[in-house]
Amino acid sequence: MDVSTGEQLKRKGPGDEPGNGADAEDERWMREAIRLAREAERIGEVPIGAVVVRNGQAIGRGYNRRETDKDPTAHAEMIAIREASEALGAWRLLGCTLYVTLEPCPMCAGAILQARVERVVYGAPDPKAGCVGTLMDLLQDPRFNHRAAWQSGLLQEECAELLTGFFRRLRGKP
Numbered sequence: 468m469d470v471s472t473g474e475q476l477k478r479k480g481p482g483d484e485p486g487n488g489a490d491a492e493d494e495r496w497m498r499e500a501i502r503l504a505r506e507a508e509r510i511g512e513v514p515i516g517a518v519v520v521r522n523g524q525a526i527g528r529g530y531n532r533r534e535t536d537k538d539p540t541a542h543a544e545m546i547a548i549r550e551a552s553e554a555l556g557a558w559r560l561l562g563c564t565l566y567v568t569l570e571p572c573p574m575c576a577g578a579i580l581q582a583r584v585e586r587v588v589y590g591a592p593d594p595k596a597g598c599v600g601t602l603m604d605l606l607q608d609p610r611f612n613h614r615a616a617w618q619s620g621l622l623q624e625e626c627a628e629l630l631t632g633f634f635r636r637l638r639g640k641p
């Protein structure tokens with residue numbers, strides 16, 4: 468994977484001002500997303516993890532289960548969003564932040580908008596499918612009726628290493 472290093476966190480969108488201790492909180496939840504990504508790897512899935520947080524509590528967790536479920540939509544974010552909606556008893560995830568180890572694809576970016584997620588924090592960019600700043604920025608397109616703030620690059624190296632390590636081991640197999 469093509470991953471740039473040493474990049475500053477990019478801040479974008481409304482309601483995403485630095486300060487008020489948010490960074491330590493963000494890092495804590497990104498570590499939870501990384502833990503979930505490792506769960507995926509344990510069952511032979513590409514390691515991507517996601518967690519939905521509201522008022523300092525995780526209300527939805529997910530990790531990639533595409534092979535296990537034989538489901539092209541079983542991405543970490545979709546599973547975490549579904550679980551969060553069940554927890555809230557509502558399809559609108561108002562006041563929620565979604566943390567994910569890899570930049571969301573177009574499907575997941577669409578689900579984020581549909582769910583009215585307030586903010587997205589991701590670790591590594593995805594040069595092949597990322598639609599939150601890399602190939603497109605679906606979360607900030609003014610033509611849609613909802614926008615979500617986002618920032619990238621949190622624990623980027625760890626998030627990227629999950630993937631590069633996984634594919635390296637995969638290629639190393641006889």
Ligand code: ZN
Binds near residue numbers: 542571572573576
């Ligand atoms: Zn996706």
